[in-house]
Amino acid sequence: MRTIRTAVIGCGDISVLHLDAIAQLPGVELVAVCDVDAERRERTTAEAGVPGTASLTETLERYSPDVVHLCTPHDQHADLAVEALAAGVEVLTEKPLASTLDDARRMVEAAAASGAPRIGVCFQNRYNATVQEAHRILEHGELGAPTGAVATVAWHRTPEYYLARPWRGTWAGSGGGLLINQAIHTLDLLQWLLGGVTAVTGTASTDSLGEVIEVEDTATVTLTHPSGIRSVLLATNGAPTNLPVQIDIQCEHGTLRIAQELTVLPAGGEQRVVTERAAPPSARSYWGASHAALIADFYAGHGSGQPFWISPAEASPALQILKAVYDGKRGFPRRPGAELDRDNPLLDPTAT
Ligand SMILES: NC(=O)c1ccc[n+]([C@@H]2O[C@H](COP(=O)([O-])OP(=O)(O)OC[C@H]3O[C@@H](n4cnc5c(N)ncnc54)[C@H](O)[C@@H]3O)[C@@H](O)[C@H]2O)c1
Incomplete structure (x- = not known):
């Protein structure tokens, strides 16, 4: 070859x-x-x-x-x-x-x-062993239908992190702050695991790092999913350390907790734990362990003529969600009930 x-x-x-x-x-x-x-x-x-x-x-x-x-x-x-x-x-x-x-x-x-x-x-992070297994469980309804979820991103970013790369703290260079640069992974996982998003409300503010950045460092986002259930993201870059991202999903017959490990707890059943693969030594803890898996998968399809599954259309909902929070004005106050435009092809991964 x-x-x-x-x-x-x-x-x-x-x-x-x-x-x-x-x-x-x-x-x-x-x-x-x-x-x-x-x-x-x-x-x-x-x-x-x-x-x-x-x-x-x-x-x-x-x-x-x-x-x-x-x-x-x-x-x-x-x-x-x-x-x-x-x-x-x-x-x-x-x-x-x-x-x-x-x-x-x-x-x-x-x-x-x-x-x-x-x-x-x-x-x-869609390639994380924990996330893959959670997706499989939800897809097969093994714990019944999901009834809601909460995710937290509590990370630590220093002034130096932004001063070293000024684009990270500006609207022009980055298109946002915490939501577009860090929490976007978790927004993507919430919408992927829970079957898409039909509405979003949220807040974003600059609470910790305003002396060095013009974008937000703290946010809350509430998503409504097609089944009518909600998930809530609480996120900040102002935490004193980088904690593992946590996603708790409640289902009719049990719970899933994705943190460093996946903990599956069926109601009345035995807890099961799925461990994550080790991150490479060159990775920062918060980058996760799965760049190599995604990159290998991308190359496995090289020349196949088949689109890669995380295509621009597939990656768009996470961006659309956080832009709905920014509300087009880069305004931080919430816009209650900001509806996503369902006719927008960016929101529909199947749209061409
Ligand atoms: N997937 C993840 O977990 C993850 C983690 C960190 C960063 N990222 C993403 O990776 C990207 C880069 O982030 P980073 O932290 O490495 O940034 P960085 O600033 O450290 O590196 C970006 C580099 O691109 C160069 N550059 C800028 N414009 C260029 C151009 N037109 N042509 C060639 N080079 C150009 C810059 O000089 C710089 O060296 C961002 O999109 C960021 O969000 C993803």
Whole structure:
């Protein structure tokens, strides 16, 4: 089988996990890395032993990759993805899909265009052993129908985290704060595990880090799911430490708790615990353990002509939910009953 030529665009923090995963994959060859920042580009070039470029365009022209990984800030995802897809190159982009809904829509359309190459979005926590098993239990109704859920994201982000990468604290660079950068994983899991979302209300505020960021660091989100049940997310980047994300799902005949482990507790039955795979040494604790699993799965379908299951359309609801909380005004006060636009194709993973 022909070697798959790949390039990583953006040599910052998360690129390390992508480079590690690529190095583990037989039949995949890293041919170039790219960064607009010369220092980061040169460091990664030296570490990975491949040439570096200063733009995606140069990468495509000089090194003809079959796949590019987008590990750039949020506002860069859409243009880079559209350019790569137009050049016939598969794309694996980091979350979020994009920093704005207009950019997200462009990516959904580019992915749906006739003959478009595959594009996947890195919601790696869907690959967690705990999450996979919870999804299976819910899908098969093993504990009866879910009746509600609560999730908490209590994480610690320092001023230095934002000062080191100013885009993270700005609306222009990031498209939001805690919700789009951190809690988006949990919003995605809630909507995926509970079968989609029909309405959202929420609040977002800057309570801890206002001296260094203009975006929110604290939020609550209440989701209504198609069955009529609700889930509630409580999230902050102002916690004193990084606690494990926790999702508690109540069902008719028992409970599921996803934390570091999955605890399955059937009513009147015996508790069962599912452990998580170990995270690679290069990962921060809060990145989870499943980048390599998602990346391997993405490459397993290379050239198949089949879309990757976490497509732009599939990744859109989480973005749409948090944008509903921001309420289009970047306003922090809640908008009670903010209804999602059900006709919006971004909300329907089956829409083309
Ligand atoms: N899936 C996860 O759990 C997870 C965890 C961390 C970060 N991320 C995501 O990864 C992405 C990058 O985050 P990070 O923390 O590594 O950021 P970072 O700032 O550390 O790295 C981004 C790099 O991209 C470079 N860059 C910017 N524009 C570019 C362009 N047009 N072409 C080439 N390079 C460009 C920057 O110079 C920088 O080196 C974000 O989308 C972030 O949300 C995902």
